[in-house]
Amino acid sequence: MKGVCEMKLIVVGPGGKMGSLITQIAAGKDNIELIAGVGPVGRDYIGRDLGQVAMTGTNLGVPVVDNLQSVIDDCDVIIDFSTREMGLEVLKLCIAHKKGLVCGTTGFSSDEIQCFQDAGNEIPVLYAANTSKLVNVMNKLLEITAKTIGREADIEILEMHDQWKKDAPSGTSKEMGEIMAHVMGKELEDIAVYGRHGMAPREKGTIGYHSLRAGNIPSSHTVYFGFMGERLEITHHSYNWECFARGACDCAVYLDGKEPGFYTIQDVLQI
Numbered sequence: 001m002k003g004v005c006e007m008k009l010i011v012v013g014p015g016g017k018m019g020s021l022i023t024q025i026a027a028g029k030d031n032i033e034l035i036a037g038v039g040p041v042g043r044d045y046i047g048r049d050l051g052q053v054a055m056t057g058t059n060l061g062v063p064v065v066d067n068l069q070s071v072i073d074d075c076d077v078i079i080d081f082s083t084r085e086m087g088l089e090v091l092k093l094c095i096a097h098k099k100g101l102v103c104g105t106t107g108f109s110s111d112e113i114q115c116f117q118d119a120g121n122e123i124p125v126l127y128a129a130n131t132s133k134l135v136n137v138m139n140k141l142l143e144i145t146a147k148t149i150g151r152e153a154d155i156e157i158l159e160m161h162d163q164w165k166k167d168a169p170s171g172t173s174k175e176m177g178e179i180m181a182h183v184m185g186k187e188l189e190d191i192a193v194y195g196r197h198g199m200a201p202r203e204k205g206t207i208g209y210h211s212l213r214a215g216n217i218p219s220s221h222t223v224y225f226g227f228m229g230e231r232l233e234i235t236h237h238s239y240n241w242e243c244f245a246r247g248a249c250d251c252a253v254y255l256d257g258k259e260p261g262f263y264t265i266q267d268v269l270q271i
């Protein structure tokens with residue numbers, strides 16, 4: 001039996017890697033009631049039961065629709081892990097209908113991320129390129145390390161993901177770079193170097209980016225701090241996508257009933 005204080009949730013992209021896991025985890029929580037899933041127009045699974053599409057193992061009695069506007073007024077919070085284009089569309093509808101939004105989609109420009117931050121004036125919104133608890137602990141370690149030795153070290157970020165990932169570098173590695181650049185008193189766009197090749201010597205004070213896509217690697221991020229004669233590596237590996245999906249559900253529960261504002265995963269994790 002469901003609890004009395006259920007947050008009404010819509011999942012965008014419930015047939016996707018993340019959307020299906022988020023739906024499975026949400027379906028097992030007493031404090032969440034799934035209202036609908038939203039998929040793209042023209043898919044053969046539109047109109048089917050959300051539980052079937054997300055492979056929760058049971059019918060949930062609610063459909064996957066292809067029009068968010070038709071169901072949005074029935075929910076409290078929306079979780080979006082889809083595409084850059086759909087993420088921006090979802091943001092617009094959440095503002096128009098005054099609904100809470102957790103967006104974990106990556107691939108946005110910094111101006112687009114700013115749109116999520118500005119939306120905090122009107123709705124409760126949480127954007128996180130990575131909803132894993134341990135990645136956000138790693139971000140704290142990076143902040144301390146870059147503050148202490150960032151200006152002396154050669155900093156390189158290596159991120160690995162599955163062959164299907166659409167964006168590079170990962171949203172997480174961009175956030176990691178921004179955190180380190182900030183404590184080094186720099187703007188990331190001024191010091192990021194993507195895929196260094198050739199014989200030119202490494203330029204001091206820059207952050208190198210390297211993206212690897214292979215097989216079904218869920219997610220790995222390593223930041224190297226290179227000195228002469230020694231190096232420090234800080235790494236996070238995920239073995240599957242569950243850590244991100246659990247974090248996304250925690251974010252949605254956190255956002256339910258909150259005043260308008262731009263919230264962060266650090267607010268949820270209290271770190």
Ligand SMILES: NC(=O)C1=CN([C@@H]2O[C@H](COP(=O)(O)OP(=O)(O)OC[C@H]3O[C@@H](n4cnc5c(N)ncnc54)[C@H](OP(=O)(O)O)[C@@H]3O)[C@@H](O)[C@H]2O)C=CC1
Binds near residue numbers: 039082130
């Ligand atoms: N914040 C975090 O911690 C994490 C973020 N991500 C990010 O989440 C995003 C999704 O990743 P992933 O699940 O691997 O990708 P998938 O491609 O597996 O899933 C994306 C889903 O979005 C759906 N979709 C696409 N366009 C629309 C639309 N117009 N309307 C509704 N649904 C749509 C797709 O439908 P269909 O399949 O029918 O095309 C698909 O189900 C990426 O940006 C990724 O980087 C991923 C993991 C963790």
Ligand SMILES: O=C(O)C1=N[C@H](C(=O)O)C[C@H](O)C1
Binds near residue numbers: 161162171
């Ligand atoms: O696409 C993924 O899988 C992931 N995407 C996010 C990113 O771009 O950083 C988070 C995590 O790395 C998994």
